[in-house]
Amino acid sequence: MPKDxxxxxxxxxxxxxxxxxxATYYLVKSLKRAKEIGMSSxxxxxxxxxxxxxxxLPSIPIVIGVGVMMSYLGLSIxxxxxxxxxxxxxxxxxxxxxxxxxxxxxxxxIGTAAIIMTFSIVAGPIFNxxxxxxxxxxxxxxxxxxxxxxxTITGALLGGILAGLASHIIIGAFFTGNxxxxxxxxxxxxxxxxxxxxxxxxxxxAVCGLLITKLKWTKLENYALPITILVAMGxxxxxxxxx
Amino acid sequence: MKKSNHIANENLFAESFHKSGRIFTLICLIxxxxxxxxxxxxxxxxxxxxxxxxAMPFMLSYxxxxxxxxxxYAPLLSVGGQYMAYITGNISNLKxxxxxxxxxxxxTKRGTEEQEIITTIAISVSSIVTxxxxxxxxxxxxxxxxxxxxxxxxxxxxxxPAIFGGLGIVLLSRYFKLTIVPFGxxxxxxxxxxxxxxxxxQSTMLSAGMVVSLVSAFILYKRDSKKLKIxxxxxxxxxxxxxxxxxAD
Numbered sequence: 001m002p003k004d005x006x007x008x009x010x011x012x013x014x015x016x017x018x019x020x021x022x023a024t025y026y027l028v029k030s031l032k033r034a035k036e037i038g039m040s041s042x043x044x045x046x047x048x049x050x051x052x053x054x055x056x057l058p059s060i061p062i063v064i065g066v067g068v069m070m071s072y073l074g075l076s077i078x079x080x081x082x083x084x085x086x087x088x089x090x091x092x093x094x095x096x097x098x099x100x101x102x103x104x105x106x107x108x109x110i111g112t113a114a115i116i117m118t119f120s121i122v123a124g125p126i127f128n129x130x131x132x133x134x135x136x137x138x139x140x141x142x143x144x145x146x147x148x149x150x151x152t153i154t155g156a157l158l159g160g161i162l163a164g165l166a167s168h169i170i171i172g173a174f175f176t177g178n179x180x181x182x183x184x185x186x187x188x189x190x191x192x193x194x195x196x197x198x199x200x201x202x203x204x205x206a207v208c209g210l211l212i213t214k215l216k217w218t219k220l221e222n223y224a225l226p227i228t229i230l231v232a233m234g235x236x237x238x239x240x241x242x243x
Numbered sequence: 244m245k246k247s248n249h250i251a252n253e254n255l256f257a258e259s260f261h262k263s264g265r266i267f268t269l270i271c272l273i274x275x276x277x278x279x280x281x282x283x284x285x286x287x288x289x290x291x292x293x294x295x296x297x298a299m300p301f302m303l304s305y306x307x308x309x310x311x312x313x314x315x316y317a318p319l320l321s322v323g324g325q326y327m328a329y330i331t332g333n334i335s336n337l338k339x340x341x342x343x344x345x346x347x348x349x350x351t352k353r354g355t356e357e358q359e360i361i362t363t364i365a366i367s368v369s370s371i372v373t374x375x376x377x378x379x380x381x382x383x384x385x386x387x388x389x390x391x392x393x394x395x396x397x398x399x400x401x402x403x404p405a406i407f408g409g410l411g412i413v414l415l416s417r418y419f420k421l422t423i424v425p426f427g428x429x430x431x432x433x434x435x436x437x438x439x440x441x442x443x444x445q446s447t448m449l450s451a452g453m454v455v456s457l458v459s460a461f462i463l464y465k466r467d468s469k470k471l472k473i474x475x476x477x478x479x480x481x482x483x484x485x486x487x488x489x490x491a492d
Contacts, residue, residue, distance in 0.1 A: 001388070005285035008278065015274045019331055019374050022267040026260070026323040027367035030360045033256050039357055047345045047361045051368040054344050058337045058406060059373045061399040063380030067392035075385060077282065083377050084275050085332040088399075089445065090305070097298040098291070107286035112294045114279035120302040123309035124329040125272050132325060133261045135317055140257075143354050149464060151353055152421070154318045156460030157453055158343070159422035161335060162407065162414045164452020167429035168445050169404050175437040189400040197401045201408025209412065225344045228409035229402075236401035 001070055002105050008076040015080055050222045057229050062088065072100050073110055077117075086121050094120055169198060193239045201232035257322050257359075264326030271330045311450040323363035331370045335449055336403055340410050341369040347413055403445070421463070425456035 034044045065088035069078035072095060081091050094117040095101075098109050142150045176191035208224035211217040220227075283290060313329070319339060320328050328338045345365035351358035383391050415422055429452050436443060 003286075005282065007281045007285045011274065011277055011281050015271065016374055016378055018267070018271050018274060020371055022271070022330065023327060023367040023370040023374075025263060025267070026327060026363050027371070029256075029260070030323065030363040030367065033356075034360050034364075037356060037360075039360065043349045043361075044364065047349050047364045048368055050348050051341050051345050051365040052372050054341050055337065055369040055372040056376065058333075058340075058402055059376040060380075060395070061402045062333065062373065062377055063384070064392055064395050064399050066377065066380060067384050067389070068396065070384065071389070075381060077278065079377065079381055080275070080278050083331070083374055084271070085329055087333050087336060087446075093444075094301070094305075097301050098294045107283075107288040108291055109294075111279055111283040111286065111288050112290040114282050115290050115295055116298045116302065118276060118279055120298075120305040121309065121332075122272065122276070123306040124313050125268050127310070127313050128268050128326055128329050129265050129272070132264075132313075132317070135314070136257070136261070136322055136325075139318055147354060150318065152460050152464045153457065154353060155418045155421045156425075156456045157315050157319055158414055159418045159460070160315070160425055160453035160456030161339070161449055162411050162422055162452070163425040163429040163456055164449040165335070165403065165407050165445060166411055166426065167433040167452070168448040169407065171430060171433035171437050172442065193401060194404050198404040198408040201405050202412050205409035205412040208409075209416070221348050225340070225406075225409050225413075229405045232405035232408060233398060233401065236405060237398045240397040 002072070002074040002107075002110055004074040004076045008080070012076055012080045012083070015083060019083065046222055050226075053223065053226045054229075057226065057233060065091070068092075069095065072105050073113065077110065077114055081114075081117055085124060086117070090121065091117055166198075169194060173198075190240070190243050193236055193243055196239060197232050197236040200235045201228050204228040204231045256356075260322040260326070260363075264323065268326055268330060308446055308450055311453070312446075315450070315453045320366065321359040321362035324366040327363075327366050327370050331373065333373065335446075336406065337373065338366050338369055340406050341365050343410060343413065421456065421460050424459045424463075425452060428455050428459070 031044060035041075062082050065082050066075070066078040068088075069081075069091065078091070082088065086094075095113040097116050098113045100109050100113050103109070139150065173191035173194035176189055176194070205224060205228045208220055208228065212220050212224065279290070312334070316328065316334060316339070317325060320334075320342065324338070324342060328334045331338070342362045342365045345361050346358055349357075349361050351361050429448070432451065432455075433448065
């Protein structure tokens with residue numbers, strides 16, 4: 001594993017503290033505002049609890065991502081990169097722009113990869129500083145003048161996320177089938193397991209929905225999605241031994 | 244009076260989030276950008292500028308994707324949520340699903356302040372939990388290293404289907420009319436792409452899905468507006484006829 005430097009770890013700690021500070025500030029402000037406008041404490045508690053539970057499982061692959069990248073970049077750089085803006089797939093692509101997975105990683109290569117990983121993805125935060133306020137004001141105006149259009153736009157965007165991701169997952173899985181192989185950084189993805197995981201996740205959520213609506217198991221509402229992810233991931237893990 | 248106070252407070256609330264969001268973003272951005280600098284200074288090396296120039300097309304493509312994404316996510320994330328999500332990342336696979344889940348559970352209505360608050364709470368909590376888990380994760384990673392990675396790595400590609408299968412059912416039940424056409428179109432696009440032996444990746448497909456979905460929704464919106472207009476005109480005609488009849492009587 002490449003050498004880590006204390007300075008980078010100290011910087012990582014500062015980034016983690018800043019993020020936790022930012023999130024805590026927004027959380028406290030939102031909780032106060034919820035109280036001011038008379039939102040019930042049960043609703044707010046539900047939001048906090050369900051969001052905390054929901055976030056646990058999808059965070060584990062991010063930790064694994066740190067583990068995958070540490071062979072090439074050491075521990076501190078992947079820790080910082082996967083704590084901030086970006087996602088595992090992006091980071092893997094970005095770091096391999098210098099071909100780091102094909103050679104013994106030198107400090108020069110790691111420094112170069114770190115620059116590419118950092119600066120390819122900063123457009124979003126820069127936009128937020130410069131122009132997000134204006135964009136948000138435009139959205140508020142649109143909501144006042146034509147709520148139906150804004151509702152259509154938000155619904156379409158959510159539908160678009162589903163359409164884009166689901167089509168890539170489904171068609172990609174059919175083409176991958178049982179043939180995908182590990183290439184060093186990307187994990188082998190079996191198309192059949194992908195499709196079965198997707199189907200199990202859909203079926204589990206459908207069952208939860210039925211239990212909530214037909215049998216009035218309202219307490220299940222808060223845990224339906226975390227349970228769905230847990231069941232689907234458990235099945236995927238078992239299936240990796242079968243295929 | 245009470246309502247106008249409420250709206251004024253709501254605006255103040257959003258404005259304070261903009262102000263703090265910009266400050267936090269700037270601080271985090273500076274810290275994030277310092278990482279390669281501190282690494283190079285600590286290691287006593289200079290980056291290979293030639294490789295950075297070679298990576299320019301990659302960097303530009305991600306700037307373009309980021310611009311499409313930022314316009315697309317803005318109406319879905321709250322003000323605070325947008326600032327946080329663009330610092331902590333993992334938006335499509337973690338922050339947005341988490342926000343949708345919280346909105347669904349609390350049954351808040353779109354465009355309301357309640358939804359704005361719930362979304363901010365969801366993304367704040369998710370950011371804290373994820374950041375802590377990743378940091379704690381460094382301990383087993385530094386002790387067990389590759390063993391723990393080898394054990395859990397095979398299951399990592401299946402997180403997205405595990406999340407989006409369940410979430411897909413929720414979104415389909417809510418936005419069936421808006422989702423079904425773009426889904427069909429995106430399936431055909433994905434099929435064509437894979438048949439040509441290309442895979443542009445999930446983030447490109449996600450952006451393409453949003454664009455296709457917006458176009459299809461706009462066509463639906465125009466058609467529905469036309470229908471609404473015709474119904475309104477018919478109603479007015481009937482109303483006028485009734486009035487004429489009454490006058491005649």
